[in-house]
Amino acid sequence: MPEAVAVLEVEDVVRHYGPPRRPVRAVDGISLTIRPGETVALVGESGCGKSTLARVILRLEPPTHGRIRLDGEDITELSGAALRDRRRLAQMVFQDPYASLDPRMTVEAIVREPLDNYRVGAPEERRICVAALLRRVGLVEEFAERFPHELSGGQRQRVGIARALALQPKIIIADEPVSALDVSIRAQVINLLMDIQRELGVAMLFVSHDIGVVAHLSHRICVMYLGRMMETGPTETIIRRPQHPYTRALLDAIPVSHPSLRRPRRLLEGTPPSPSNPPQGCRFHPRCGFAQACCRSAMPELRSLGGGTSVACHLAPLADASSTQGDHVQ
Amino acid sequence: MAPAPASGPGLATTVPAPRRVAFRRPGAAVIAGVAVLGTLVVIAVVAPLLIHDYVSINTGARLLPPGSEHWFGTDHLGRDIFDRTMVGSRNSLVVGACVALATTLLGVLFGLVAGYFRVVDSVLMRAMDGMMAIPGVLLAIALVSLLGGGLWTVIVAITVPEVPRTARLVRSVVLTLRELPFVTAAISVGTSTPKILLTHILPNAVGALTVQATYVCASAIIAEAVLSFLGVGTPPDIPSWGNVMAVGRQYFQLAPWIIGFPGVLLSVLVLAINTLGDSLRDRLDPHLARRSGL
Numbered sequence: 001m002p003e004a005v006a007v008l009e010v011e012d013v014v015r016h017y018g019p020p021r022r023p024v025r026a027v028d029g030i031s032l033t034i035r036p037g038e039t040v041a042l043v044g045e046s047g048c049g050k051s052t053l054a055r056v057i058l059r060l061e062p063p064t065h066g067r068i069r070l071d072g073e074d075i076t077e078l079s080g081a082a083l084r085d086r087r088r089l090a091q092m093v094f095q096d097p098y099a100s101l102d103p104r105m106t107v108e109a110i111v112r113e114p115l116d117n118y119r120v121g122a123p124e125e126r127r128i129c130v131a132a133l134l135r136r137v138g139l140v141e142e143f144a145e146r147f148p149h150e151l152s153g154g155q156r157q158r159v160g161i162a163r164a165l166a167l168q169p170k171i172i173i174a175d176e177p178v179s180a181l182d183v184s185i186r187a188q189v190i191n192l193l194m195d196i197q198r199e200l201g202v203a204m205l206f207v208s209h210d211i212g213v214v215a216h217l218s219h220r221i222c223v224m225y226l227g228r229m230m231e232t233g234p235t236e237t238i239i240r241r242p243q244h245p246y247t248r249a250l251l252d253a254i255p256v257s258h259p260s261l262r263r264p265r266r267l268l269e270g271t272p273p274s275p276s277n278p279p280q281g282c283r284f285h286p287r288c289g290f291a292q293a294c295c296r297s298a299m300p301e302l303r304s305l306g307g308g309t310s311v312a313c314h315l316a317p318l319a320d321a322s323s324t325q326g327d328h329v330q
Numbered sequence: 331m332a333p334a335p336a337s338g339p340g341l342a343t344t345v346p347a348p349r350r351v352a353f354r355r356p357g358a359a360v361i362a363g364v365a366v367l368g369t370l371v372v373i374a375v376v377a378p379l380l381i382h383d384y385v386s387i388n389t390g391a392r393l394l395p396p397g398s399e400h401w402f403g404t405d406h407l408g409r410d411i412f413d414r415t416m417v418g419s420r421n422s423l424v425v426g427a428c429v430a431l432a433t434t435l436l437g438v439l440f441g442l443v444a445g446y447f448r449v450v451d452s453v454l455m456r457a458m459d460g461m462m463a464i465p466g467v468l469l470a471i472a473l474v475s476l477l478g479g480g481l482w483t484v485i486v487a488i489t490v491p492e493v494p495r496t497a498r499l500v501r502s503v504v505l506t507l508r509e510l511p512f513v514t515a516a517i518s519v520g521t522s523t524p525k526i527l528l529t530h531i532l533p534n535a536v537g538a539l540t541v542q543a544t545y546v547c548a549s550a551i552i553a554e555a556v557l558s559f560l561g562v563g564t565p566p567d568i569p570s571w572g573n574v575m576a577v578g579r580q581y582f583q584l585a586p587w588i589i590g591f592p593g594v595l596l597s598v599l600v601l602a603i604n605t606l607g608d609s610l611r612d613r614l615d616p617h618l619a620r621r622s623g624l
Contacts, residue, residue: 058518084520092518100511104533114519163519 233309441500544607
């Protein structure tokens with residue numbers, strides 16, 4: 001990939017909620033770079049701060065600390081018209097296709113709204129543009145006059161994708177775009193996103209709790225836990241040779257399609273600790289099977305292992321890292 | 331890892347059946363409500379054109395019971411109750427409609443602003459709370475004595491105490507709606523705040539607002555009657571159901587028809603408006619509409 005200006009640069013972003021004395025550390029120092037045309041997956045359990053990070057990136061909420069650069073320009077301090085102007089470069093696909101479409105608007109009005117906002121083309125052209133967008137996401141033109149409640153979940157999510165594409169953004173932020181859909185529909189929507197990504201060369205940040213899903217579509221994976229980045233690297237490497245125990249646990253949690261494929265699994269127990277009172281040392285140590293004394297006292301920094309992989313674990317590289325875990329991800 | 335074949339057009343081409351295939355037939359209650367309201371509106375428009383003499387005093391025909399000469403009987407000054415009730419229906423309906431309209435407009439304005447802008451919220455809503463602490467009728471009496479009697483004074487006096495309640499309702503609806511993903515989506519596609527309020531928030535609050543407006547309309551008609559009853563409503567030369575009933579109160583044991591006829595009409599009208607408000611809400615709500623196959 002040729003070196004170009006990164007579409008998105010997130011630099012040590014922190015987002016705390018509540019009283020500054022004892023805040024909820026939803027996002028606690030995340031850095032992330034996405035290059036043009038690249039798909040990066042952000043993976044982690046519910047409540048690890050991945051959706052918050054997505055919202056902060058779009059400046060739907062302000063970061064407590066840190067910098068966000070969109071297509072080379074710092075948007076951290078922007079507001080009002082300047083922010084609105086930059087926002088068209090990054091568009092979002094939402095998790096819940098039922099709640100993210102205005103129930104009182106037709107599909108055409110929904111997809112047209114961004115075009116009207118930025119006065120893209122002449123008003124008559126926008127209608128044609130909407131029709132083209134609908135075709136692009138696999139909906140026939142007749143859908144334009146329908147209301148969201150007349151559509152299925154998958155069709156609604158296609159409308160949401162068409163809306164996100166309307167402004168020809170440089171990056172699409174997909175916040176768990178398939179987790180609210182039927183399993184049978186998921187593959188269709190994921191394939192649609194992949195096609196669009198390839199065809200238009202748009203970059204994508206794909207937020208998901210399911211590492212199995214993102215293995216198919218991302219170039220790189222970032223694993224988050226309790227607001228911190230645990231591991232990041234090329235998808236292939238992360239899947240085949242996960243270094244962080246948490247990443248391995250996530251991979252172990254992927255169900256296999258046949259009992260004969262079952263392998264020894266190390267599943268996580270319990271729930272993540274409260275982000276308002278994270279554990280001392282490594283945030284993962286209370287649930288980690290490998291935890292040592294140093295894990296309880298010192299917080300591991302993200303350090304590079306070469307090959308584009310970085311891990312925040314004292315014990316990495318793990319001795320048995322080249323396990324067979326990834327073979328089950330097809 | 332190989333991706334499945336391109337998901338081009340064809341995968342999701344099952345177009346839903348044309349919407350509104352079956353128009354839901356209105357129920358008996360709705361038909362009755364429309365009939366009652368329609369009849370009264372026609373009366374309110376036509377009666378003042380046909381009946382001119384509803385104020386002259388005829389001492390020879392005091393407190394006559396209902397009969398062929400005076401269908402609804404007469405009052406203590408020999409005025410025909412039928413004439414006064416029919417003409418009065420206009421004033422009652424005008425009060426109800428104007429108060430509902432004015433309250434809704436002001437309530438929406440305050441509610442939208444308070445619900446969406448946190449800074450304004452605390453100031454505006456404390457003022458509204460303060461107004462709500464004063465009983466509505468008391469406030470209306472104070473306003474009428476301040477502004478002097480008359481139809482428009484009564485409308486203002488009833489509107490003012492009703493506004494906080496509508497504003498509160500709108501604010502609570504806005505607070506719920508603003509957190510929904512479709513509002514976030516609108517922000518992220520660059521929709522300006524005023525446009526979000528007008529095209530996303532307000533249309534989704536219409537259901538709740540309609541019901542509230544019909545409720546306000548009904549209670550304004552009653553409030554007008556109460557004010558007249560207390561002697562601070564419309565003056566006697568502007569008959570309304572309220573001031574006809576106010577007279578009837580004094581002669582209730584001698585001539586119950588004076589208070590009876592406008593009273594029954596008032597109840598029927600309020601019931602009709604409330605019924606219509608409920609069914610309107612059901613129809614305006616897309617979720618309910620879907621369930622009932624609208």
